[in-house]
Amino acid sequence: MLEWQKDRGGPPPALSPDDPPAPARDPLYADVPEEDLPLTESLDDTMERLLPYSYGVIAPELRKGRIRSSSSPTATPCARWWST
Secondary structure, X not given: OHHHXXXXXXXXXXXXXXXXXXXXXXXXXXXXXXXXOOOOOOHHHHHHHHHHHHHHHHHHHHHOOOOOOOOOOOOOOOOOOOOO
């Protein structure tokens, strides 16, 4: 597990589309086409996806003072086990 947390290039094994933690099974993503939801993602993939949004949407709002800092959890822990 640690190799995927620290390796920017290599994604962890992909989820199965019917796996309970798969994004397509989450009601939060009900309006997102299933082909747009990743079943695995490396840190580089995440940065490539999030940096344009961060610079194009979040940063301008911060500069305008429209976003304030708040305390909230950063993630929901999810334990995954793979057989080797």
